[in-house]
Amino acid sequence: MPTHATIDVPSLGKIEVPTGLFINNEWVESSDKKTFSTVNPATGKPFLDFAHATKEDVDTAVKSSRKAFKTTWGNNVPATERAALLSKFADLMERDAAKLGALESLNSGKGVRIARDFDVGDSVACLRYYAGLADKSHGQTINHFGTEKFVYTLHQPIGVCGQIIPWNYPLMMWAWKVGPALAAGCTVVMKPSELTPLTALVMCDLAKEAGFPAGVINTIPGLGATTGDAISRHMDIDKVAFTGSVATGRRISIAAAESNLKKVTLELGGKSPSLIFDSANVEEAAAWVAMGIWFNSGQDCTASSRVYVQEGIYDKFIAALKVNAEKCAIGQPSDESTSFGPLISESQRDKVLAYIQSGREEGANVVTGGKKWDKSEGGYWVEPTILAETHIGMKVVQEEIFGPVIVASKFSSEEEAVELANNTSFGLAASIFTNDARQQTRVSAAIDAGTIWCNQYGILHPSVPFGGFKQSGIGRELGTYGLEAYQQVKAVHQNLTQTM
Amino acid sequence: MAPTFTHEFNHSAFKGKVEVPVGLYINGEWSTSTDSNAKTIDVYNPTTGEVLTSIPEGMPSDVDRAVEAAHKAFNTTWGLNTPGFKRGEYLIKVAELMERDLDILASLEALDNGKTFSAAKAFDVTESARVFRYYGGWADKIHGKVIETTKAKLGYTLHEPVGVCGQIIPWNFPLYMFSWKIAPALATGCAVVMKPSELTPLTALYMTKLFDEAGIPAGVINIVVGYGHTVGASLAAHPAIDKVAFTGSTAVGRKVMEEASKSNIKKVSLELGGKGSNIIFADADFEEAVKYAAQGIFFNHGQTCCAGSRIYVERSIYDKFTEAFKKTTANLKVGDPFAESTYQGPQVSQTQYDRIMNYVECGKQEGATVITGGKRHGKTGYFIEPTIFGDVTANMKIVREEIFGPVVVMSPFDTEEEVLAAANDSVYGLASAVFTTNISRATRVSQALKAGTVWINCYNELHPQIPFGGFKQSGLGRECGEYALENYTEVKSVHINISGKCGLPA
Numbered sequence A: 001m002p003t004h005a006t007i008d009v010p011s012l013g014k015i016e017v018p019t020g021l022f023i024n025n026e027w028v029e030s031s032d033k034k035t036f037s038t039v040n041p042a043t044g045k046p047f048l049d050f051a052h053a054t055k056e057d058v059d060t061a062v063k064s065s066r067k068a069f070k071t072t073w074g075n076n077v078p079a080t081e082r083a084a085l086l087s088k089f090a091d092l093m094e095r096d097a098a099k100l101g102a103l104e105s106l107n108s109g110k111g112v113r114i115a116r117d118f119d120v121g122d123s124v125a126c127l128r129y130y131a132g133l134a135d136k137s138h139g140q141t142i143n144h145f146g147t148e149k150f151v152y153t154l155h156q157p158i159g160v161c162g163q164i165i166p167w168n169y170p171l172m173m174w175a176w177k178v179g180p181a182l183a184a185g186c187t188v189v190m191k192p193s194e195l196t197p198l199t200a201l202v203m204c205d206l207a208k209e210a211g212f213p214a215g216v217i218n219t220i221p222g223l224g225a226t227t228g229d230a231i232s233r234h235m236d237i238d239k240v241a242f243t244g245s246v247a248t249g250r251r252i253s254i255a256a257a258e259s260n261l262k263k264v265t266l267e268l269g270g271k272s273p274s275l276i277f278d279s280a281n282v283e284e285a286a287a288w289v290a291m292g293i294w295f296n297s298g299q300d301c302t303a304s305s306r307v308y309v310q311e312g313i314y315d316k317f318i319a320a321l322k323v324n325a326e327k328c329a330i331g332q333p334s335d336e337s338t339s340f341g342p343l344i345s346e347s348q349r350d351k352v353l354a355y356i357q358s359g360r361e362e363g364a365n366v367v368t369g370g371k372k373w374d375k376s377e378g379g380y381w382v383e384p385t386i387l388a389e390t391h392i393g394m395k396v397v398q399e400e401i402f403g404p405v406i407v408a409s410k411f412s413s414e415e416e417a418v419e420l421a422n423n424t425s426f427g428l429a430a431s432i433f434t435n436d437a438r439q440q441t442r443v444s445a446a447i448d449a450g451t452i453w454c455n456q457y458g459i460l461h462p463s464v465p466f467g468g469f470k471q472s473g474i475g476r477e478l479g480t481y482g483l484e485a486y487q488q489v490k491a492v493h494q495n496l497t498q499t500m
Numbered sequence B: 001m002a003p004t005f006t007h008e009f010n011h012s013a014f015k016g017k018v019e020v021p022v023g024l025y026i027n028g029e030w031s032t033s034t035d036s037n038a039k040t041i042d043v044y045n046p047t048t049g050e051v052l053t054s055i056p057e058g059m060p061s062d063v064d065r066a067v068e069a070a071h072k073a074f075n076t077t078w079g080l081n082t083p084g085f086k087r088g089e090y091l092i093k094v095a096e097l098m099e100r101d102l103d104i105l106a107s108l109e110a111l112d113n114g115k116t117f118s119a120a121k122a123f124d125v126t127e128s129a130r131v132f133r134y135y136g137g138w139a140d141k142i143h144g145k146v147i148e149t150t151k152a153k154l155g156y157t158l159h160e161p162v163g164v165c166g167q168i169i170p171w172n173f174p175l176y177m178f179s180w181k182i183a184p185a186l187a188t189g190c191a192v193v194m195k196p197s198e199l200t201p202l203t204a205l206y207m208t209k210l211f212d213e214a215g216i217p218a219g220v221i222n223i224v225v226g227y228g229h230t231v232g233a234s235l236a237a238h239p240a241i242d243k244v245a246f247t248g249s250t251a252v253g254r255k256v257m258e259e260a261s262k263s264n265i266k267k268v269s270l271e272l273g274g275k276g277s278n279i280i281f282a283d284a285d286f287e288e289a290v291k292y293a294a295q296g297i298f299f300n301h302g303q304t305c306c307a308g309s310r311i312y313v314e315r316s317i318y319d320k321f322t323e324a325f326k327k328t329t330a331n332l333k334v335g336d337p338f339a340e341s342t343y344q345g346p347q348v349s350q351t352q353y354d355r356i357m358n359y360v361e362c363g364k365q366e367g368a369t370v371i372t373g374g375k376r377h378g379k380t381g382y383f384i385e386p387t388i389f390g391d392v393t394a395n396m397k398i399v400r401e402e403i404f405g406p407v408v409v410m411s412p413f414d415t416e417e418e419v420l421a422a423a424n425d426s427v428y429g430l431a432s433a434v435f436t437t438n439i440s441r442a443t444r445v446s447q448a449l450k451a452g453t454v455w456i457n458c459y460n461e462l463h464p465q466i467p468f469g470g471f472k473q474s475g476l477g478r479e480c481g482e483y484a485l486e487n488y489t490e491v492k493s494v495h496i497n498i499s500g501k502c503g504l505p506a
Helices: A055-071 A079-096 A097-108 A112-133 A171-185 A198-212 A225-231 A246-258 A284-299 A311-327 A346-361 A413-422 A437-446 A481-482 B062-075 B083-099 B102-113 B117-136 B174-188 B204-216 B228-237 B250-262 B286-302 B315-330 B350-365 B417-426 B437-447
Strands: A004-007 A012-019 A021-023 A027-029 A035-038 A046-051 A149-157 A160-164 A187-191 A217-219 A241-242 A265-266 A275-277 A306-310 A365-368 A384-387 A405-411 A428-431 A453-454 A487-495 B002-012 B014-020 B024-025 B029-031 B040-045 B048-055 B153-161 B164-169 B190-196 B222-223 B245-246 B269-270 B279-280 B310-314 B369-372 B389-391 B406-414 B429-436 B452-454 B489-499
Touching: A004 A046, A004 A097, A004 A225, A012 A198, A021 A365, A021 B062, A027 B190, A046 A198, A055 A187, A055 A217, A055 A225, A055 A265, A079 A097, A079 A112, A079 A171, A079 A198, A079 B117, A097 A112, A097 A171, A097 A198, A112 A171, A112 A187, A112 A481, A112 B083, A112 B117, A160 A171, A160 A225, A160 B174, A171 A187, A171 A198, A171 A241, A171 A306, A171 A481, A171 B024, A187 A225, A198 A284, A198 B083, A217 A437, A225 A246, A241 A246, A275 A284, A284 A311, A284 A405, A284 B117, A306 A311, A306 A413, A311 A365, A311 A405, A311 B062, A346 A365, A346 A405, A346 A453, A405 A413, A405 B350, A413 A437, A428 A437, A437 A453, A437 B489, A453 B014, A487 B437, B002 B048, B002 B102, B014 B102, B014 B204, B024 B204, B040 B102, B062 B164, B062 B190, B062 B222, B062 B228, B083 B102, B083 B117, B083 B174, B083 B204, B083 B269, B102 B117, B102 B204, B102 B279, B117 B174, B164 B174, B164 B228, B174 B245, B204 B222, B228 B250, B245 B250, B286 B315, B286 B406, B286 B429, B310 B315, B310 B417, B315 B369, B315 B389, B315 B406, B350 B406, B417 B437, B429 B437, B437 B452
Parallel strands: A160 A187, A160 A241, A187 A217, A241 A265, A275 A306, A275 A428, A306 A405, A384 A405, A428 A453, B164 B190, B164 B245, B190 B222, B245 B269, B279 B310, B279 B429, B310 B406, B389 B406, B429 B452
Antiparallel strands: A004 A012, A021 A027, A021 A217, A035 A046, A149 A487, A365 A384, B002 B014, B024 B029, B024 B222, B040 B048, B153 B489, B369 B389
């Protein structure tokens, strides 16, 4: 069966998984029968081949999604029904948590426990949040025109939405996109990352089982330059939502503008700073910052990749951070105790090593790590790494590394810390560690980032909005704001007595 | 050991034995009263007039116990100690259990209240589960505001749960009213002491099993069945209850509000009576208007606060309408709630039956014409024929007062101004309807009607998402929708001084 394959999954044995395109609730091959291959990042060996969606396939998917939007979805279905389907979807995902976690772990290199308990768990929570929100998006009645007219607004779904998601949290990024889009009444043409398409495809069988009409979710794996570009340029896609690099985000934005000025939302990169002030609890701060940079092996847009420490506690903090680095549970993805797996690919691994080398060359001090994990064999692990004595001019300080590398330096005053934090083209997240309440409130307001964590790092919730200032993105995901990204406001003027 | 009520159902849609714990549900356990003067309360089957079972009576001392348990839960396992999404999960779990036990709950409701099994299943129980589900979705979306301030100051509001809420519900939609009260209260984090009507306690008591199964922490929901003048009064006057919510008659609602203010000025929300005006213009879709007119008054045997109990028909179609309405009404089957073809079952009690028949007599004596009905139906149980009165005048008792039975009054009208004046000439303002195909008229009239709900080309449409409540003496506050959350929320403003200095002169 060319749309499915059988693989051997640790803890599950042999199971059949989909590898084709999911269009109109059916599995099909690509129109030219071509495929692309993927790699297991823990071994470097080939994983699965997936159908590579062509421009024609994108067209077919869009037609199917447009039809659904006009007939079986969109404004044709009461919001409570959308809510009920999303709720069912969440239930099925929860039912299959072990399977989804195992497949996510195999494809992406995440520790299987992390994949199951966090990635799947948080994805379920996201779907449930939007299931609960679907019938609670209210327009306004604007009724102060006396007897002349009556005015109200409708929050209508945008329409057919192209969604392009990355490989670092395949399932969670899928949930962040699909949840609000469906809740708002949009239909979806989804392109998962060409590195990690598997779990998005498995979710399609659950979508069908939950009862979503054909065409509501179409999933078409492929490469960015081909499938992704076809989506960004499509004249009948009303909106494109993208999570990934700034470079690709820029290309998508240009393609959207050049084609039909489709709406665009972007979640891009980050170089998020943590500011550790004198009054902070150093041990706690070090533990949070460590999780912030080494969770998911640093492959996180919000990774706490820069840390600025007030000079009085600098040495103590770096020592504590080093202890945390060396405590990371590096291991095989299939091992339940692993929380630090390999990087996603050879090229990512080499890129990270190159950055570390550039850091060395520019004068940074490698406090710990700085090389491949010695048990990597064919896989792509890089050790948790601290580069200290860095300064703002270094490449490793300016550019997003997207690996387990944190750069550290000192500051003396609050003003200096804020200036260092804001000296970046990014603005996704930041954190402040302090026990001074006024300082916390002051500095939170002063840092140019979409998420500020105070005395913690990295914790996200489906109910709290997330997104970037500056080049870290356009728009917000999660929370009620995340629903608005899939709606457009229509004002209806009802004339009662006005005459020409 | 608290007693249970067991009943064997054997009707076309459901056969099976059902057990209902009938003790007082306090702090997660079922018990009898701590008051030695407590007796038992007889629960009647309105279809036969016979006693179904006798259940323990709750007393003010039990309310005290329940309030204590509720406060303990609010301060430890509930309130702001439980994250919103977790509260939401509980509510959704309850909805799922209700959906699982749909036939059981519908059978109990039909047995206890007399409404038809098919209405109880399709409407009461189904919608009640939807209400729990709807508020389950709100629990983690209760947002305060951050109010734009300066670099010197940050101001924001918190929407906190009010605390321990007393809730008193009526007998006309026992489970549905139960869901309207409990779901939003729990969503915001409040703990509850609820008094179901002593006439129709069974579905509320069955729900205690589901709350237990869902794992809701002890003390969050407490159910005390007792009389209005004991348990109800105790809830309204209790010094340790933060808010009371009541649905019932305007007369009792007034007393609840008095007790609430005399005691600790607890917050009050009220859903009271109504005398719904159903206005039908000549350009209405005739057949639909006739059907809605019947449904508007005879749904739930007229025991609906928003019933369309006054019908105003534009004169040019009045006679034709009367004929059609009479015919449609005659086709409604009155009888056994468990028979599939029945539309209207018995009224809920002897007292209600007597009250309604008294109004019918009154109408006859005041000179109104009985167009159809006006008599008892059958020989057992509390059945009343669907009744239409014509030739009424504005100051007749049957036109001014809420009858709460299958009795409607009809009048013709000539102009829009005239009918609006007539419709608004009431101390009530709960619901009304307009039937017309003219959009401007529909909008104009809906803006002019003094009622909390205006139905345009429909009647008795209720949704968990759309607020419901009364103008004037029909109530205080709104239930359903996002608005219901306000009943169970206190707003706290937090001012954070960042760099301001005190202006006290040196």
